[in-house]
Amino acid sequence: MRGIIKAKGAILYDEHGGEYIDGIASWYTSMYGHCNAYILEKVQRQMEVLDQVVFSGFTHEPAIRLSEELIKILPPNQHKIFFSDNGSTATEVGIKMALQYHFNKGNQRKVLLAFEGGFHGDTFGAMSVSGLSVYNGPFEDYFIEVERIPTPTKDNVGDILKRLNSELELESIAGFIYEPLVQGAASMKMHDADGLNVILELLKKHQVLLIADEVMTGFGKTGKNFASDHIDVKPDIICMSKSLSAGLVPLAVTSCTQQIFDAFYSDEISKGLFHGHTYTANPLACVAALSGLELLQSEQIQKDIQRVIQSHKEFGLKISQHPKVATIRQCGIIFALDLNIKTERYGTLRNRLFNFFMEEGVFLRPLGNTIYILAPYIITNAQLSTIYESIERALDEVV
């Protein structure tokens, strides 16, 4: 186990003097760079004033301002903000919203729809809708009932619609949870916006609530603020976390439409959405998030995002010609390539690749036969080149 003692910008420093480019932005969180001075200063100032207070009956400026700023950049149908602590709880809240929305309206809709191979978290509700099943053996007896469809391709979308059409007649599906455009844990598997759009359109027509899990894709990674911005049909519920709080401390948000909020607004206490973690809307996390949003919308970071997108494109053109590369794919600053050999998700080749990259000063986490890059926006061109060259060498020397 390698001890990390320091991080700055795109670089991690270990206890033995090693330096590593954080090629996955510490699980897609530290997009504005580690120990970002602008963010630190704001959080340190907040810390001196108000560290934490019960978020029930009370409110505070960082939570109000963050809600307002989020609503400004979220798809225009999003009106309400619900806070929690991490991606798992963000999706649990989304799932509870969808099930209880129909329950409160007296509808008998208790099934959720999800993509095959999706990942939405590790708590029981979040595990239920996740499709990476090797981990779930001991817990499956207690999962929410879930129907799964493949992610859309030009070839299969007709079949998906046909199957859904007959299922939707039963009026049993409460909500559809999906990672729009990119399935992170499924090795950055991508699907196209048009296919997703026609699926969402059909589901919306049948009152299936659309729950976009943007925990990984949110806040600029697809080249727009949200992956949902690439798709005409807007989600009813959006789950956010990871880079929401700019890589500083845990924070999550589940946003929803006015229509969903209204279904919970009642004098009957049992119609309320009961979900409140102790540190909900923690002021320090809210200020980190506010600083992150400021940076995200700055000219500099928007330029950086375009720069990284362009850089990946050029690398993609080149590396796709390599004989050991089967396919490449890119969505915004997310770049992935598949090796043209079969391998296990956490097998030997994966470990050899990981170690090779670390030896070269590059922190990447290959998944099975996929090598992907999801670096901080502030990564320099020189650092990007180091990653690309290291991948090229890995193809020649390790694979």
Added chain:
Amino acid sequence: MRGIIKAKGAILYDEHGGEYIDGIASWYTSMYGHCNAYILEKVQRQMEVLDQVVFSGFTHEPAIRLSEELIKILPPNQHKIFFSDNGSTATEVGIKMALQYHFNKGNQRKVLLAFEGGFHGDTFGAMSVSGLSVYNGPFEDYFIEVERIPTPTKDNVGDILKRLNSELELESIAGFIYEPLVQGAASMKMHDADGLNVILELLKKHQVLLIADEVMTGFGKTGKNFASDHIDVKPDIICMSKSLSAGLVPLAVTSCTQQIFDAFYSDEISKGLFHGHTYTANPLACVAALSGLELLQSEQIQKDIQRVIQSHKEFGLKISQHPKVATIRQCGIIFALDLNIKTERYGTLRNRLFNFFMEEGVFLRPLGNTIYILAPYIITNAQLSTIYESIERALDEVV
């Protein structure tokens, strides 16, 4: 909704110039006082060096030191530390440990045992084992199978043991999750250590894993470091959060014995415990927790704890004589009184009491007909007197 703009020590400040004694330490988190200079300085220093890094394949000093310091003060059978983000995820991890422990050993144990009226969190697994059911209507179809027993009294413990004895023959119960000594959300309902001890003894004899949810009771509140320190039979798994990170940012830990760890340690990947949130073992949260542990073990805070305990005792003697008080109870610094009238959990009287206290500059959250105090350890004697006097006036003027 009242806007809180500042907090210092035991005081919350609102946007209209109001000041309130935080009589519940912001949901039992800010035990060393809000914006504690010692803690802030340590966290600010950490922030400049290492804010966040993937906690998989990597480790860091704050996480290692926190693990070591926790093991020193946890019951001696606790050997391993598992990080997550909040009380709900701490119990989800505990539940997963118990179910998968038996699964990995090939045992057919899929039922959990819990106390009636317990509260363990808001995610699906945590909701399953919680007994406050008014909120759970839309989700109950998907809960883990749970058997419930009442909390022990001198009168009922014989019956509980008899019932358990016959159920335990089925060898179906994987684990027992319990809030030791005090059930927080159940209006600080308390039970005695002797009764709990004989129940735990019987369960342990039958290989039922004991999961102590010390999210509320942990870190000094019962007068010892953990409620489990008052009980001879030690838990196999302990869930911690809230004041673990000293009221600064979200953090949770689930600790376990070597025996449990060993049941997961295998080359078979499906035997591993797959649960990892993105900000797991966040360095800033770990440093906040380390600073909190230092303070907890300081002579000053240990003195403060004894001072508050003694102060509550004296108040208890006095207030128990009041004609509108049915019963009082105390466990460490947790003090509660029940009014001798029936009322709803969130009914009108509860709201009138809440507003009365706020008018008097005291932040308390009565639950039904229970008024409880769980103040920061650093609360002054004068502030305690203000709370007591306000409660006395409320009994006379509001109830």
